Amino acid sequence: MVQKVYDSAGAALDGMVRDGMTIVAGGFGLCGIPETLIDALVRSGVRDLTIVSNNAGVDDFGLGRLLRTRQVRKMISSYVGENREFERQYLAGDLEIEFSPQGTLAERMRAGGAGIPAFFTRTGVGTQIAIGKPTADFDGDLYVMERGIVADLAIVKAWKADPYGNLVYRKSARNFNPMAATCGRVTIAEVEQLVDPGAIDPDHVHTPGVFVQRLIRATCNEKRIEQRTTRSAHAA
Amino acid sequence: MVQKVYDSAGAALDGMVRDGMTIVAGGFGLCGIPETLIDALVRSGVRDLTIVSNNAGVDDFGLGRLLRTRQVRKMISSYVGENREFERQYLAGDLEIEFSPQGTLAERMRAGGAGIPAFFTRTGVGTQIAIGKPTADFDGDLYVMERGIVADLAIVKAWKADPYGNLVYRKSARNFNPMAATCGRVTIAEVEQLVDPGAIDPDHVHTPGVFVQRLIRATCNEKRIEQRTTRSAHAA
Amino acid sequence: MSWTRDQMAARAAQELRDGYYVNLGIGIPTLVANHVAPDIDITLQSENGILGLGAFPTEAEVDPDIINAGKQTVTELDRTSYVSSADSFGMIRGGHIQLSVLGAMEVAENGDLANWMVPGKMVKGPGGAMDLVAGVRRIIVLMDHLDKAGSPKFRRACTLPLTGTNVVDMVITNLAVFERPDRASPFRLIERAPGVTLDRVRDATEAHFEVSPA
């Protein structure tokens, strides 16, 4: 059996990174992001990356770390509002951004992973997002054509994995991870728990092992919270 | 709270059927088919149906029952090989068939449910399936455009449901049911077990309740086997 | 007099129907959840991948793996299911969410909506707003009637880059409520805040609108 489990993020990235490559990353905001692999990418020194990710992290966490070290040339995202370093580099012309509406971005990843090079959506019709893209009329409504995304590498965060690479996500940390896992030519997953073969019910697998080539135990599980909103326990 | 649980298949179908309508049905072969709802459709006497389903059942079971009573005008399927009644009616010109490759059919249901009117696939390029359909070149390969499917009614079979309509399928009985559930303007699910609110782990839901308008306990769970293939227990 | 934000949210909550699946935008729209009538059961959707959003957690309940589309910590309910963002936007794009309440910078009389960028300012991106307005069946905008400079936000045409074209069904401001029965019809003024005259609404509105009762 091919061994998918690697000892460290550095070992899992070995031979998988090169300057100018495209990397898709799971996560929404700072939730469900592959913290361990992002740190390893920082250490790898790889440059001129195109990163496909819904968000760009914050200044000192998540993908923000790769921005701070200026390893990123272009982002494909739906929202990058939480990151001042991003703004500085963008305004200086050092960083390119391609905005994709959030649902369109999610679908572009799924399409790329499922061998669908393009699909039509109403999202963005008549807006700047549709400029330069083909449109078509179906049953009297206008739709814009969007392209599937296939990346050189996908990095995802999951809650549990078995040695076959079957992944289970936890709650809203699932977000973009399942699609990201499908659209990398190589996919590396970091997981909070590595469990024995058979420990995951076959009906509960979110990402089947076929999509995961390499696997590590996550060593960074900080899970920083962006908006800690609470209510009083007494009011409950 | 809107009550989704109905007392019987007949009650759940009440007001939902009309001659000439399009119905999408989950199931693959005789596995995971909505047996109870199919029988109720037979009893309803509704006619001139267009049925979207991967298969057409067998002569005396599954969708074959609706064929035998000549309630079906057209099938959209990938494979109808197990049904002689189908063959008789087709050769007599009483039944129309639109073949869609299995993966294309699954994707067309998903697309219809997800608001995607059309997508491109390599499947069927250069074959009879692609005749009359637009094609386009992406990155040097030719693809054919296929349309999303939205049906007037979807009927699906699940293993478990809670009163909110959250569904869980069992093993390979999942097959086409999740996509069928999304692409009906109204979706009725029949389930083997109705469980209490909260009894299904939110991470294990296969079809979220938003897609299910009506729900019944299945009274037919024959689950007929088409190819009973076994090995000797001693050889194991 | 004009309506407070809570009163605007309460007015939007009157549009909810039993059994609705609803997506509430970030900001004032989230207040709508506080005004749901007791006999109405709705399910809130969060586009990152939660169907069945609960309230904010107590300190003890805070779970970094349960956040809403505003990246706020939330809780789950006995009806909750989690899905991928692709499946979540499948619900949205596929028309399975009945109602969305969103904020806006500008709304045009033809139903165009602008709420994602101001030229010359740093662009943060559309997030899920374009998907919501394109896919959800009914869109209600909650916004101040005038912007900070005192200019009308309900306009003949949007001056800002659009989020969607012909997507707004109802506009609730601090002064008035405008509605249209379908997207081929003009907006009609159906309610005014207490003490707000028709003339005041006309003065503060650039968009053409009908008045009901006429």
Add this chain to the structure above:
Amino acid sequence: MSWTRDQMAARAAQELRDGYYVNLGIGIPTLVANHVAPDIDITLQSENGILGLGAFPTEAEVDPDIINAGKQTVTELDRTSYVSSADSFGMIRGGHIQLSVLGAMEVAENGDLANWMVPGKMVKGPGGAMDLVAGVRRIIVLMDHLDKAGSPKFRRACTLPLTGTNVVDMVITNLAVFERPDRASPFRLIERAPGVTLDRVRDATEAHFEVSPA
């Protein structure tokens, strides 16, 4: 002499590599699973929605909810996951399955494949065959060298309606093995069954092919 069906399946099994995800078609291709080398670990996919197919069940294990794409009862393994048919064909169409072994009525020298309909006979439909040949990275055809009428099945061009164009990478018959390194290259005869002469292969083959070693 010519190869038996089991020998053809065993030859196909030699193409398996450790870690491969493989889809085996209905009929002779299913026999390939019986010939996997002990040091090779592969995972079988069934397009209805099983990744990690097990053997046939014992009578006690039969479960009508576990069937393969041939509608046969099967079992699950400790690696198994179930997915929807949409997700299953996502694996196939997206190129995540390394190898598929399929039967064929005809293969053409340009790699075209016909295996789904015979004009004049009742058409049963393509099932998943068109998706498999379009999406799986490498396609091996297992078929008899001649049809029942004694005509060559490996032809200049297919006479039957196509399942896919330029999709076949290797042809294993009861007489010989043909392969090509990529889909721009011609097929090359690389093996013959014991006692089968080159002339016999030429006589029984309509397709042009190269011979290796030349």
